[in-house]
Amino acid sequence: MTYDPLDVPADPATPFQPRSGQRGSGFLTDPLRLGTTPSATVGPYLAIGLTWPDGQWAAAEGTEGGIWIRGRVFDGAGDVVPDAMLETWQADPDGGFPSPEDPRGASSHPGFRGYARVQTIDPPGEFGIHTLKPGRVPDGEGGLQAPHIDVSVFARGLLDRVVTRIYFADEAEANAEDVVLQGLSADQRATLLATPTEDGYRFDVHLQGERETVFFAV
Amino acid sequence: MTGTTSGSRLQLPRYLREDASLRTPVGFPDYKSTGLRAPLRTPVDLPHRLTEITGPVLGEDRVVQQDTDLTWRNGGEAVGQRILVHGRVLDSDGRPVPDALVEVWQANAAGRYRHVVDNWPAPLDPHFDGLGRVVTDSLGRYEFLTIKPGAYPWGNHHNAWRPAHIHFSLFGRAFTQRLVTQMYFPDDPLFGQDPIYNAIPAAARHRAISRFDLERTQDNWALAFQWDIVLRGTDQTPFETDDDGDVA
Ligand SMILES: [Fe+2]
Numbered sequence: 001m002t003y004d005p006l007d008v009p010a011d012p013a014t015p016f017q018p019r020s021g022q023r024g025s026g027f028l029t030d031p032l033r034l035g036t037t038p039s040a041t042v043g044p045y046l047a048i049g050l051t052w053p054d055g056q057w058a059a060a061e062g063t064e065g066g067i068w069i070r071g072r073v074f075d076g077a078g079d080v081v082p083d084a085m086l087e088t089w090q091a092d093p094d095g096g097f098p099s100p101e102d103p104r105g106a107s108s109h110p111g112f113r114g115y116a117r118v119q120t121i122d123p124p125g126e127f128g129i130h131t132l133k134p135g136r137v138p139d140g141e142g143g144l145q146a147p148h149i150d151v152s153v154f155a156r157g158l159l160d161r162v163v164t165r166i167y168f169a170d171e172a173e174a175n176a177e178d179v180v181l182q183g184l185s186a187d188q189r190a191t192l193l194a195t196p197t198e199d200g201y202r203f204d205v206h207l208q209g210e211r212e213t214v215f216f217a218v
Numbered sequence: 219m220t221g222t223t224s225g226s227r228l229q230l231p232r233y234l235r236e237d238a239s240l241r242t243p244v245g246f247p248d249y250k251s252t253g254l255r256a257p258l259r260t261p262v263d264l265p266h267r268l269t270e271i272t273g274p275v276l277g278e279d280r281v282v283q284q285d286t287d288l289t290w291r292n293g294g295e296a297v298g299q300r301i302l303v304h305g306r307v308l309d310s311d312g313r314p315v316p317d318a319l320v321e322v323w324q325a326n327a328a329g330r331y332r333h334v335v336d337n338w339p340a341p342l343d344p345h346f347d348g349l350g351r352v353v354t355d356s357l358g359r360y361e362f363l364t365i366k367p368g369a370y371p372w373g374n375h376h377n378a379w380r381p382a383h384i385h386f387s388l389f390g391r392a393f394t395q396r397l398v399t400q401m402y403f404p405d406d407p408l409f410g411q412d413p414i415y416n417a418i419p420a421a422a423r424h425r426a427i428s429r430f431d432l433e434r435t436q437d438n439w440a441l442a443f444q445w446d447i448v449l450r451g452t453d454q455t456p457f458e459t460d461d462d463g464d465v466a
């Protein structure tokens with residue numbers, strides 16, 4: 001059985017109104033079940049559409065406590081992927097999200113974006129994200145997750161994004177209590193741990209191979 | 219206060235996942251570049267928690283007026299067939315997604331991208347950069363004016379050509395809703411030989427194709443194509459308060 005995404009009620013009579021300033025609205029009609037639009041690769045020319053001059057600043061330059069997370073993306077031959085894009089999304093140091101979707105209310109770090117978008121442009125094929133180390137976030141099962149960052153990787157040769165998480169190697173105690181890490185083997189966990197550096201952490205992504213990063217279905 | 223917000227009874231929406239038989243696989247053998255890039259191991263299920271059901275606020279500050287009209291750059295008009303591309307961003311429940319950032323990029327009328335890696339012998343257009351951005355209105359609608367992109371060759375196999383397409387990138391409300399995709403035009407004769415198009419399961423391919431829209435065609439000015447984009451919706455589970463009753 002298929003659903004036609006075009007089979008929806010006709011457009012409202014009023015014209016398109018850019019920047020309405022309104023947020024949210026109820027059901028357009030009775031609930032419909034529409035098939036989702038299939039994904040496609042970002043292709044080799046993603047830089048045209050997806051480059052942001054401020055992409056790397058999840059936390060603004062000069063923010064107290066700012067850290068750099070740097071790394072590279074490797075393919076199945078062990079070569080650096082020179083045309084990938086990473087996006088990161090995370091909580092602030094108190095575990096709050098700069099998102100109206102967080103039911104616990106506003107983040108206590110005004111100005112913290114929590115989101116970064118960076119490309120691995122050759123050379124040296126390295127990305128760098130300036131952010132704050134996330135705090136612990138409830139896991140919904142009575143416990144707390146360890147500090148983590150959700151990551152989407154996009155590239156030519158990936159027809160959909162692949163999703164992983166950055167955890168921190170120097171958070172052993174919190175990591176041991178984390179409901180997601182607990183479900184993984186020691187080898188799997190190791191692929192998600194960012195290691196401390198002089199100004200932050202290093203986190204490499206291995207798309208394939210012996211050290212293939214754990215990717216998540218979300 | 220240090221990162222220990224606890225809420226033992228926090229109940230969150232769950233974003234529905236399309237059946238695998240209707241989703242594009244990450245890897246597809248006929249698309250050669252997936253061979254060394256698409257992960258080979260089965261992904262681990264990640265239940266939706268706070269990180270997955272929230273998402274960044276990105277909107278009007280990322281968009282300027284010229285971003286919705288790609289046909290005029292550097293003081294001149296782009297060459298090509300002028301088209302209006304419009305539609306709505308909905309979630310799978312049929313609800314409009316307002317205030318969603320939509321980013322698009324595309325080749326020019328000759329099928330050439332303004333990108334250092336694209337150097338096949340088709341002309342660049344000094345008045346076309348191929349970049350557009352728009353934020354959906356309160357009813358989830360978007361529209362932009364552009365020129366119809368040309369087909370272009372690529373190295374996947376002998377005499378391989380990509381059907382005309384526009385790249386789309388969308389944010390909804392939540393990390394789970396993120397979508398990067400490509401919009402096609404009706405009845406493209408190149409569909410049959412394109413592995414990126416054919417990687418989409420057959421039953422879902424029509425969702426990637428826009429519809430010619432005679433009603434929105436503008437007399438003496440532009441053709442029109444309509445394409446609605448459907449992001450994942452939720453199961454509508456309401457929020458519950460936690461022990462503190464401290465819920466926005
Ligand atoms: Fe393309």
